[in-house]
Amino acid sequence: MAYLPSHELVDGVLSGDARSIARMLTRAENGADEARAALDRLYARAGRAHVVGVTGVPGSGKSTLVAKLAAAIRRSGRTVAIVAVDPSSPYSGGAILGDRIRMADLAGDPGVWVRSMATRGALGGLARGTLESVDVLDAAGYDIVIIETVGVGQDEVDVARAAHTTVVVSAPGLGDDIQAIKAGILEIADVHVVSKCDRPEANRTIADLKSMLAMGLALDGPGERRGVAVVATSAATGEGVDELLVEIDAHRDRLVASGALAQRRSAIAERRLLKAAEDILRDRFERRRGAGVAALLARLDARSISPHAAALDLLRGLDWSAPE
Numbered sequence: 001m002a003y004l005p006s007h008e009l010v011d012g013v014l015s016g017d018a019r020s021i022a023r024m025l026t027r028a029e030n031g032a033d034e035a036r037a038a039l040d041r042l043y044a045r046a047g048r049a050h051v052v053g054v055t056g057v058p059g060s061g062k063s064t065l066v067a068k069l070a071a072a073i074r075r076s077g078r079t080v081a082i083v084a085v086d087p088s089s090p091y092s093g094g095a096i097l098g099d100r101i102r103m104a105d106l107a108g109d110p111g112v113w114v115r116s117m118a119t120r121g122a123l124g125g126l127a128r129g130t131l132e133s134v135d136v137l138d139a140a141g142y143d144i145v146i147i148e149t150v151g152v153g154q155d156e157v158d159v160a161r162a163a164h165t166t167v168v169v170s171a172p173g174l175g176d177d178i179q180a181i182k183a184g185i186l187e188i189a190d191v192h193v194v195s196k197c198d199r200p201e202a203n204r205t206i207a208d209l210k211s212m213l214a215m216g217l218a219l220d221g222p223g224e225r226r227g228v229a230v231v232a233t234s235a236a237t238g239e240g241v242d243e244l245l246v247e248i249d250a251h252r253d254r255l256v257a258s259g260a261l262a263q264r265r266s267a268i269a270e271r272r273l274l275k276a277a278e279d280i281l282r283d284r285f286e287r288r289r290g291a292g293v294a295a296l297l298a299r300l301d302a303r304s305i306s307p308h309a310a311a312l313d314l315l316r317g318l319d320w321s322a323p324e
């Protein structure tokens with residue numbers, strides 16, 4: 001099929017055309033320069049979807065839960081898109097296959113979009129491509145966009161933080177402690193899930209998590225994080241999945257009613273701005289690795305300039321008005 005320039009895909013994306021959406025997602029993920037203007041236009045048209053981050057340590061049951069949650073969202077009469085990020089396998093054939101199997105009961109439903117993404121593109125392409133994919137699906141009209149990421153590493157946590165509502169999944173039987181604490185993701189939760197509650201060890205995990213929250217270990221954050229719900233779910237029996245959706249909706253309603261949604265939106269915008277600036281900087285640095293940088297490195301080596309002063313030199317030397 002002929003290659004359509006990205007700007008010719010925008011109308012298709014906005015009208016929900018599957019082929020246009022699929023192509024635009026690929027270009028967002030690849031960070032193609034050619035797609036820049038089209039992505040900018042789609043960003044302008046996005047902002048309507050409720051973005052839900054689902055994170056947790058590997059194997060905590062995120063993908064299985066997200067498939068059930070998506071079905072619950074459909075039952076509530078809304079549409080849903082899922083962006084699943086899998087950092088372990090760059091071109092994750094395995095993950096995509098696994099997701100496809102779990103998503104089998106959603107297959108063929110035009111009200112559900114599932115996209116598995118490789119992470120760790122060159123030059124920190126991860127967060128940008130992921131969030132721009134969310135923009136595409138948001139602009140395409142999906143009511144809820146779920147981002148599933150493994151809660152390890154800063155990039156993944158940043159992605160979870162780009163959500164309006166963040167769900168942190170803890171599973172029984174993955175060790176004695178609440179794994180989310182070790183991973184440093186406990187405090188980013190707006191809703192906690194203890195998954196696999198069909199398993200006998202689940203009660204202990206639920207009790208541990210609740211007492212941890214009650215003790216205030218995870219309550220150093222802003223006041224809005226207090227009173228975070230703990231929902232026990234089982235993707236195997238379906239228990240708790242509808243309740244999870246109720247809690248997600250309740251969180252959104254609280255954000256709207258308190259005015260905190262606006263704050264959260266601007267915090268997300270600020271992080272995205274910084275991230276975009278960082279990406280541009282890194283990109284230009286890589287492209288100019290040659291002469292200028294080599295000379296600076298030699299001076300650093302000889303200690304005739306400090307890293308700080310060299311960095312300022314480098315930034316002054318970049319032509320900021322030139323296109324990337």
Ligand SMILES: Nc1nc2c(ncn2[C@@H]2O[C@H](COP(=O)(O)OP(=O)(O)OP(=O)(O)O)[C@@H](O)[C@H]2O)c(=O)[nH]1
Nearest residue numbers: 057058059060061062063064065150196234235236
């Ligand atoms: N008993 C039980 N097992 C579950 C449940 N949900 C998931 N599992 C199992 O837990 C394992 C991990 O589930 P996934 O949904 O792949 O977990 P994940 O968090 O997406 O894993 P990664 O994407 O690899 O981080 C699988 O073997 C599932 O079958 C559940 O509700 N009950």
Ligand SMILES: [Mg+2]
Nearest residue numbers: 062063064148
């Ligand atoms: Mg998964």
